[in-house]
Structure formats: structure tokens, C-alpha cells
Amino acid sequence: MNRSGAALVTFPGREELEPARDLLVVVDDAALDVGRVRLRPRGGAGGHNGLKSVEEVLGTGEYARLRIGVGQCPVGVELEDWVLSPMEGAEEEVITSLLPELTGAVEAWLEDGSDEAMSRFNR
Numbered sequence: 001m002n003r004s005g006a007a008l009v010t011f012p013g014r015e016e017l018e019p020a021r022d023l024l025v026v027v028d029d030a031a032l033d034v035g036r037v038r039l040r041p042r043g044g045a046g047g048h049n050g051l052k053s054v055e056e057v058l059g060t061g062e063y064a065r066l067r068i069g070v071g072q073c074p075v076g077v078e079l080e081d082w083v084l085s086p087m088e089g090a091e092e093e094v095i096t097s098l099l100p101e102l103t104g105a106v107e108a109w110l111e112d113g114s115d116e117a118m119s120r121f122n123r
Contacts, residue, residue: 025063
């Protein structure tokens with residue numbers, strides 16, 4: 001996950017890819033409460049190693065990202081270990097229940113663009 005940009009290195013058609021128009025990266029976000037959804041057309045990595053990796057490969061932060069809140073890491077636990085471990089039952093239910101809505105957010109981004117998707121799905 002921390003090397004998500006590697007998936008783009010071998011992506012067929014990468015030369016024709018316009019990240020600002022063609023790319024939506026879906027990520028977990030430990031800075032957002034569990035179940036909070038934030039779609040943005042561009043931005044920084046915000047400490048997210050997967051987004052840093054994508055930006056290194058692309059050479060830009062000009063791509064959309066859909067952040068899904070997973071809550072804050074418990075004190076004394078390494079963030080990487082925490083986000084890669086199984087979720088608590090109640091938190092997993094919250095995230096799982098979001099899947100239909102998240103599918104709708106991706107569809108809205110594809111069909112209507114970032115602004116429309118943001119107005120409908122950010123919470």
C-alpha cells in the first residue's frame with residue numbers, strides 16, 4: 001500500500017494518461033473519522049505514504065482522490081501496522097455499509113466530474 005505508485009509504472013497507456021482528468025485514487029485516511037468520505041480533485045499527500053508514492057511516479061498531485069475515514073491510530077501503535085491490521089467489528093461494518101455509496105461516488109466522478117461528485121458525496 002505504501003508503494004501504490006508502482007501500479008502506475010507499468011500501467012498500459014501511461015503516456016496518454018492525464019492524471020487531473022483520468023485518475024481517481026481511493027485511499028484510507030486515518031485523519032478522518034470512521035466512515036467520513038472526502039473527495040477532492042487534487043491536493044497533497046497529507047502524510048499518506050500511498051499518495052506520496054503515486055505523486056512520486058506521476059510528478060504531480062493533480063489527480064482526484066477519494067479518502068475514506070478509518071479513524072485515528074491508537075496511541076502507542078505504529079500507523080502502518082494499524083492500518084494494515086483487521087478493523088474492529090463495528091468500524092468494519094461502517095466501512096462495509098459505505099460500499100454502495102462509494103460506488104456511487106466513483107460513478108458520479110466518472111460521469112459528472114469532481115465538483116458534482118464532491119457536492120453529492122462529501123460528508
